[in-house]
Amino acid sequence: MxxxxxxxxxxxxxxxxxxxxxxxxxxxxxxxxxxxxxxxxxxxxxxxxxxxxxxxxxxxxxxxxxxxxxxxxxxxxxxxxxxxxxxxxxxxxxxxxxxxxxxxxxxxxxxxxxxxxxxxxxxxLHEEEERARKLYESEEAERKKFEGTRVTVESFLKWRTEFEESTGIAAKREKNSDSKKLTGRELFMRDTTLNESDIKFLLEAGESIENVKIDETLFQDIGDLELGDDDDDDSDDEDWVPGADDD
The missing domain is CATH 3.10.110.10 (Ubiquitin Conjugating Enzyme)
Structure with missing residues (x-):
């Protein structure tokens, strides 16, 4: 059928x-x-x-x-x-x-x-994975903005040289190195640590500054001192020693 x-x-x-x-x-x-x-x-x-x-x-x-x-x-x-x-x-x-x-x-x-x-x-699922990938890439790009470049000794020295040249620091350093060097007298007059060390020595010895007796005969009369001009020869200043005869 x-x-x-x-x-x-x-x-x-x-x-x-x-x-x-x-x-x-x-x-x-x-x-x-x-x-x-x-x-x-x-x-x-x-x-x-x-x-x-x-x-x-x-x-x-x-x-x-x-x-x-x-x-x-x-x-x-x-x-x-x-x-x-x-x-x-x-x-x-x-x-x-x-x-x-x-x-x-x-x-x-x-x-x-x-x-x-x-x-x-x-x-x-693919859409979700794609969204997560884009979010990760965005976060990575943002993180790298704040991470910066890793510093090495070589890169730092190069940066410092370029920075000093651009700001004029290198030129100032060269100018200062070429300027007149301090004489022995100038170094002594500027060095206040000698005064501080003498006072400290006296205090440690139990002496007060008021009780220190000064023998005036050790010093020349102030009127006998000959004050040199500012333009004294550098060689004289370099040979000057504190306490030496200025005649």
Whole structure:
């Protein structure tokens, strides 16, 4: 007894309408049924298209369906790259080959729905990884702004030389080194540490400054001193020793 394909197709259409009553739309009935069923990921919201993937699976019965494969196409894809459309059709073809001889539209829709959810999970994971990568790169770039360049002895010496030249410090140092050197008398007159050390010595010996007796005969009368001019020869100043005769 031959199989009545028309009757099998009509019975399947009736069952599909009861299952997908809000997602299914019959497009043609003659010569064969053509209908669409809308599928979407669990997160899909028609009012917020960025929240998931969706598309319409369009089926057209062939004369001897289900002993013959139905025609399947995809319409109105949402957030689906062209590659996804191609991959989904390949996936459905494999399901069709496994179910030849049996009513298969329900199996095809269920399998397509599951496949779409998996692809959306992959998409969200990739999106999250990409967001984390960009955040890491941004934080690294910001950190390097404050990290600066590591200093070595060579880089520091180079920097110091360039800094001193740009600020004029090097020129001042050279100028100071070429200026007149201090004479022995000038060094003595500027060195107050000798006075401080003498006073400290007396205090440690138990003598107060008021009780120190000075032998005035050790010093020449102030009127006998000959004060040299500021322009005295440098060689005389360098030979001058404190306490020596100035005559």
């Amino acid at each position: 031959s199989r009545n394909h028309k009757e099998d197709q009509s019975n399947e259409i009736e069952a599909l309408e009861s299952i997908y009553y809000s997602e299914m739309e019959v497009l043609e009935t003659d010569p064969f049924h053509k209908f669409s069923i809308t599928i979407g990921t669990e997160q899909y919201n028609a009012e917020e298209e960025s929240s998931g993937m969706a598309c319409k699976l369009v089926f057209t019965y062939t004369p001897s369906y289900p002993d013959q494969a139905p025609d399947v196409s995809i319409e109105d894809p949402v957030n689906m790259e062209e590659l996804y459309e191609t991959k989904l059709l390949e996936h459905l073809k494999n399901i069709i080959d496994e179910n030849i001889g049996m009513e298969m539209i329900f199996s095809l829709v269920s399998s397509a729905q599951e496949w779409l959810n998996e692809r959306w999970d992959d998409y969200k």
